[in-house]
Amino acid sequence: MPPEMSISMLVTATDGNHGRGVAWVAEQLGLKAVIYMPKGSAQSRVDNIRAHGATVRVTDLNYDDTVRLAGRMARENGWHVIQDTASPGYADIPRWIMQGYTTMSMEAIDQMGGKRLPPTHVFLQAGVGSFAGAMVAHLAGVFKDETPRFIVVEPTHAACLLASADAGDGRHHAVTGDLETIMAGLACGEPNPMAWDILREFSSAYVSCDDYVAANGMRILANPLAGDDRIEAGESGAVGIGLLDMLANLPHLIPLKAGLDIGQHSRILFFNTEGATDPENYRKILWHGKYPIAG
């Protein structure tokens, strides 16, 4: 950014958590923020952002079109875009966001007691892939002598990294449509190219999951085995655990589990990236068994 450019308005598109972070930063720095959200955004997520003084505009667009709208509004009004997807001429901020995510992998390594016992597998939930790409870049470097297997997990209708891997041409590809899922944080149809470049090199598998997989993970983390901590996990944060449980218990997933060499010897690392950010849905899933396991 040229030194003479002054910032007064931050703008971003979000399905909840990123926008809450941007609104918080604006509040801390005494700036204004306008946050665009896709259609169907949960009222609780809107309220959480407004609580930091930001203006929230819920659009009638999906996530990726909302990102484009936010960019256009920024150009027209001279606002400053804080987005986690790189585009030509816009790389610093997405890179800094990815670098910020490595706070989580650093904390995880601390919690594991350092590098003594590397994880054999890391499950990473992905929207545009910035979080997953950052975790992979950091962990593959730290554990370079025994690189874990990285498994990228996406919602069925927003599986753009899986689609990119499937295309087999090394390039990233978008998926379109409503991107309908309860995993709102992962409802993104266009990969961050910077993240894709990392994931393409290091991922062992891409798995798309229906909503009931996330609901399964939320229930498991809320009702742990004796001695384990109870974890309040939102839809996007819990999908990896939900998938592991299904890999362990569903006969038709045995080949995938075997292909990934997941067994009793495994040390599997998960990151829960959100709490109950949609409390109404959280209760329906935990209390009323919404989204039961199918298949």
Ligand SMILES: Cc1ncc(COP(=O)(O)O)c(C=O)c1O
């Ligand atoms: C709860 C949660 N988990 C994970 C992610 C991963 O995000 P991305 O792949 O878009 O970096 C997000 C993004 O907003 C999120 O909200």
